[in-house]
Amino acid sequence: MPEIALKVENLSKHFIIRNNAFSKKKIIKAVEKINFEVATGESLGLIGESGSxxxxxxxxxxxxxxxxEGTIRLFGKDITHLSEESMRPYRCDIQIIFQYSQAMLDPKMTINELLREPLEIHQVVSQHQIDDEVNRLLKMVGLSETEKAKFPSQLSGGQNQRILIARAIATRAKVIICDEPVSSLDVSIQGQILNLLMRLKQELDLTYIFISHDLNVVKHMCHRIAVMYQGEIIEIGPTEKVLSNPQHQYTQKLIHALL
Ligand SMILES: Nc1ncnc2c1ncn2[C@@H]1O[C@H](COP(=O)(O)OP(=O)(O)OP(=O)(O)O)[C@@H](O)[C@H]1O
Ligand SMILES: [Mg+2]
Known part of the structure; x- marks a missing residue:
């Protein structure tokens, strides 16, 4: 049996908003009592309409x-309420890749500095090995060492997305959450980035949670799919099964709309 990388029980997140000091509080149940687990090396897709x-x-x-409310366990360790300090050893293990936008990378830092940063913060390698490690990361994500002196504005969207991926794997992360990692890219570039993510998953034995609007992407990338609707997971199962024989009416509608 593969080890459980991530286990989520009864997880909820409610946002309380007020339009102004005099208006009534409004509670948004963004996530409501969700449960799932992901095994090591598995890739779980998360789909659902905007705002789900x-x-x-x-x-x-x-x-x-x-x-x-609820709990999050990472390789069996309850990390739900760990302080910033106690979370430090586990922070390397779980990383997130958002879709690339200019706000994601500090425009004043060179690619070299952007890749050194996570290595230094998490002390992944000793100081004298950092240059070699930066070169290794660049190679792993398919970029050349000549990009090191450049700033993000001098790279393409696809190349910057590769930098975000390099920063995520820099910490030797075992679990990576990919939140729409290709949606801001041209269709022609999307395939290249997805192939890169697949290759890294194999090479580094990564576990993915893969969020995407594109069912074809999820179909290609994920072993299982969880379907979210208004903060709840309404259906979860093997990709083929959920897509070919959806049980919930909402999933049927979503698949019809997206495929
Ligand atoms: N910081 C916040 N404060 C208040 N409400 C929030 C906050 N973040 C998210 N929400 C609300 O929580 C709900 C879920 O939002 P979330 O961004 O998780 O959806 P999503 O499924 O990622 O959507 P999308 O596909 O558009 O990215 C929405 O109703 C959103 O408006
Ligand atoms: Mg989102």
Missing amino acids: GKTTVANLLVKLLEPS
């Missing part, structure tokens, strides 16, 4: 958000 809670789940898993 997918990014909120991603942010909860990497602890960019505090859950309202």
Whole structure:
């Protein structure tokens, strides 16, 4: 039996919003009591219409958000309420790749500095090995060492997406959450980035949670699919089964709309 990389129980995130100091509080149940587990080396797709809670789940898993209730276990360790300090050893293990936008990479840093940063923060290798490690990362994501002196504005969207991927694997992450990692790219480039993610998964034995609007992408990338609707997971199962024989009416509609 493969080890369980990630186990989520009863996980909820409620946002409380007020339009102004006098208006009534409004509770948005962005994620509502979800449960799932992902085995080591597995790839779980997360689909659902816009606003169904997918990014909120991603942010909860990497602890960019505090859950309202529930637990998150990473390789058996309950990380739900770990402080920033106690989370440090586990932060390397789970990383997130968002879709590339200019806000994702500091425009004032060179590619070299952007790749050195996670290596230095997490002390992945010793100081004198950092240059070699940067070169190794560039090679792994299919970029040449000549890009090191450049700034993100001098690279294409696809190349910058490769930098985001390199930063995620720099920490020797075992679990990677990919939130729409190719949606901002040209269709011709999307395939290249997906192939890169597939190759890295094999080479590094990665576990993925893969969020995408594109069912063809999910079909290609994922062993299982979880379908979100209004914050809940309404259906979860093997990719082929969910796509060919969806049980829930919403999934049927979603597949019809997206395929
Ligand atoms: N920080 C926040 N404060 C208040 N409400 C939020 C916040 N973040 C998300 N929400 C709300 O939570 C719900 C889920 O949002 P989320 O971004 O997780 O959806 P999503 O499935 O990722 O959508 P998309 O496919 O458009 O990316 C939405 O109703 C959204 O407006
Ligand atoms: Mg989203």
